[in-house]
Amino acid sequence: MxxxxxxxxxxxxxxxxxxxxxxxxxxxxxxxxxxxYYNEAAERLTGRPFIEGAGMTAGEWMAASxxxxxxxxxxxxxxxxxxxxMLKREPAHGVVTFTSEDGVPLRIENATFPLFxxxxxxxxxxxxxxxxxxDRP
Amino acid sequence: xxxxxWGSRGSLASPGAxxxxxxxxxxxxxxxxxxCDVVILDAGTGIRELGMRLVEEGxxxxxxxxxxxxxxxxxxxxxxxxxxxxxxxxHIWGPASPVASLEERIATYFSPPLFPVHLSEVPATIVYxxxxxxxxTIDGVRFSSNAIIHPGPTxxxxxxxxxxxxxxxxxxxxxxxxDIASDAPEWISGFSxxxxxxxxxxxxxxxxxxxxxxxxxGHSTTEQVAHFADRAGxxxxxxxxxxxxxxxxxxESMRDEVVATWGVDPERTAIAGxxxxxxx
Numbered sequence: 001m002x003x004x005x006x007x008x009x010x011x012x013x014x015x016x017x018x019x020x021x022x023x024x025x026x027x028x029x030x031x032x033x034x035x036x037y038y039n040e041a042a043e044r045l046t047g048r049p050f051i052e053g054a055g056m057t058a059g060e061w062m063a064a065s066x067x068x069x070x071x072x073x074x075x076x077x078x079x080x081x082x083x084x085x086m087l088k089r090e091p092a093h094g095v096v097t098f099t100s101e102d103g104v105p106l107r108i109e110n111a112t113f114p115l116f117x118x119x120x121x122x123x124x125x126x127x128x129x130x131x132x133x134x135d136r137p
Numbered sequence: 138x139x140x141x142x143w144g145s146r147g148s149l150a151s152p153g154a155x156x157x158x159x160x161x162x163x164x165x166x167x168x169x170x171x172x173c174d175v176v177i178l179d180a181g182t183g184i185r186e187l188g189m190r191l192v193e194e195g196x197x198x199x200x201x202x203x204x205x206x207x208x209x210x211x212x213x214x215x216x217x218x219x220x221x222x223x224x225x226x227x228h229i230w231g232p233a234s235p236v237a238s239l240e241e242r243i244a245t246y247f248s249p250p251l252f253p254v255h256l257s258e259v260p261a262t263i264v265y266x267x268x269x270x271x272x273x274t275i276d277g278v279r280f281s282s283n284a285i286i287h288p289g290p291t292x293x294x295x296x297x298x299x300x301x302x303x304x305x306x307x308x309x310x311x312x313x314x315x316d317i318a319s320d321a322p323e324w325i326s327g328f329s330x331x332x333x334x335x336x337x338x339x340x341x342x343x344x345x346x347x348x349x350x351x352x353x354x355g356h357s358t359t360e361q362v363a364h365f366a367d368r369a370g371x372x373x374x375x376x377x378x379x380x381x382x383x384x385x386x387x388x389e390s391m392r393d394e395v396v397a398t399w400g401v402d403p404e405r406t407a408i409a410g411x412x413x414x415x416x417x
Contacts, residue, residue, distance in 0.1 A: 005322070007329040009270075010284035010314075016324065017314040118235045118269065118290050 009123040011115050012036070025129040031122055033058040033086050045108075045131055047100060058082050058125075065098040085112040085125050095132065107132045138301045138417040140336075141167045144183020145409035147308070147342050147356070147378035148209050155384035160411025162186075163209040164307055164378065166338065170298050173276040174228075177201045178294065178305050178338075183411065184213035188220075197224045200275060202268070202282075203231030204307055205291035206242050214243070215252050225261035230268040230282070232290035240265045268292060286310045286326040287355035295330040301417045303336040304371075307378045310340075310355045317364040328369055336417045337371035338409065340378045344391060347380070359391050363398035366406075374399070377409045 007013075012028065016037045019026035025042035029035055035056050043049050053061070059077055067075045077083040081092035091113040098106045112127040144150075144162030152161035163181030170176065175196055177184065180203060191199065199219065204210060219225040233239045240256070243265075247256040256263075266273075268282040269292060277299070282292040285306060293306040304327075311317055311326040322328045331337050342356035356378065357365070366374045376395065379388055388408050396403045407413075 007283060007326065008323050010286065010326060013314040013324055013326055014286070116235075117284070118232070120235065 027127040029125045067096045081110045081112045089114045142413045143187045144181045149381040150182045151381040158385040170278040173278045175199045179210045180214040182213045185216040188218035198226045201229045220261040223260045228264045230266045232269045233267045293330045302334045304331040304334045305338045312361045331369035338375045341376035342380045359394040363395045374406045
C-alpha cells in the first residue's frame with residue numbers, strides 16, 4: 001500500500017487543476033506560504049522548473065529575487081501583493097520588477113487572491129502573473 | 138462490521154424489469170459496526186424500507202451520514218419512518234455550505250413546494266453536525282469526512298473499527314482534478330479516505346464512452362475507479378451509484394471492464410445490488 005500525506009484541501013486540488021490548464025503564469029501557495037505548485041507558464045517566466053522551486057516559501061523566493069517598484073526602491077514582503085494576501089487574507093494587485101538569478105530584470109503585473117474552502121478556512125493563495133516587458137504567453 | 142445495501146442507483150430511482158437484479162432505489166447503505174449505533178450512508182429512496190425495519194427492531198438512536206444534498210441522496214428522508222416517532226434521536230452528519238447550515242440546506246428540500254411538511258415539524262429529535270472535514274468517534278468507531286470532487290459541497294466518509302475499515306465515495310470524480318495513475322497521492326481527491334481500506338464503495342456511473350460527454354458532472358468511469366482503487370490500495374471494491382439508464386446486463390459488462398483494468402482477482406470487485414449483505 002502506498003504511503004502518503006493527507007489529501008490537500010479540495011480547493012487547492014481544483015486550483016492546481018485549473019492552473020495546469022491555462023497559459024497564464026500561476027503560483028499556488030499553501031496556507032503557510034509554501035509554494036506547492038506553479039504551472040508551465042510560470043516555469044517559462046522564471047526560468048526555473050517547478051521541481052526546483054517546490055517547497056520554497058514565498059519569503060525565501062521574494063528575498064532571492066529583490067522585488068522593486070517602478071522607482072527602483074526595494075519592496076518589503078508585507079507590501080508585495082503576495083505578502084498582502086498572505087498576511088491580510090485579502091486580494092491584492094501590483095506591478096513589481098524582480099531580478100532573476102542571472103541578473104535580468106523582469107517587470108510583472110501580479111494579482112493575488114486568498115483561497116477559502118467552503119468551511120471558510122483560509123487554505124492558500126492563488127497568484128497570477130503577467131510579464132509586462134515581453135510578449136505575453 | 139457488516140453492511141446492507143438498500144439502494145445503489147444514482148441520479149434517479151429506476152425500478153423495472155431491466156434493473157431487477159441490482160435494484161432501482163437510490164443511495165442508501167446500512168452499516169453495523171459492532172457495539173455502535175446503526176450507521177446509515179445517505180438517504181436516497183432505499184432508506185424507506187430500512188426505516189420500516191428499524192422501527193420493527195425498536196431502534197431509537199441512529200447516525201445518518203449524508204455525502205451531499207442532491208435529491209437522489211436525500212429524497213427518502215421524508216419517508217424514513219423513524220423521524221415521525223418522537224422517541225427517535227437521529228444524528229445527521231453532512232456538509233454545510235458557505236452560506237447555509239446543514240439544517241437550512243436540508244430544509245430547502247424538506248419544505249413546500251417540494252415536500253408537504255416543514256422539517257421543523259418533524260417529531261423526532263434531530264441533531265445536525267457539520268461534517269465538511271471532520272473526525273469523530275462514536276462508541277469506539279472512528280469516522281472521518283473530507284471534501285471530494287463533485288459539483289457543490291460534497292464529502293466522502295471513512296468508517297473504521299479496530300479491525301476493519303470502509304470508505305464511501307459515491308458521487309466522486311477524482312479524475313477531474315488530477316491524473317489518478319501518476320499524480321502524488323496528496324493531490325488525489327478522496328485518497329486519504331480510501332487509503333488501504335478493506336472495502337471501497339465507489340462511484341462507477343459511466344462507461345469510458347459515456348464520459349466523453351459527461352466530464353465535470355461529478356462521476357467516474359470504469360477505468361477511473363479501477364485506477365483509484367489501485368492507487369488507494371483498497372482490498373475490495375464495491376461499484377456504486379449506477380446510471381439510471383444502465384440495465385443489469387450493462388452493469389455486469391462494466392464490472393468486467395473494471396476487473397480487466399484493475400488486473401486483480403475478479404472476486405475483489407462486485408456490483409452493489411439492493412439487498413446485498415456484505416461482511417466487511
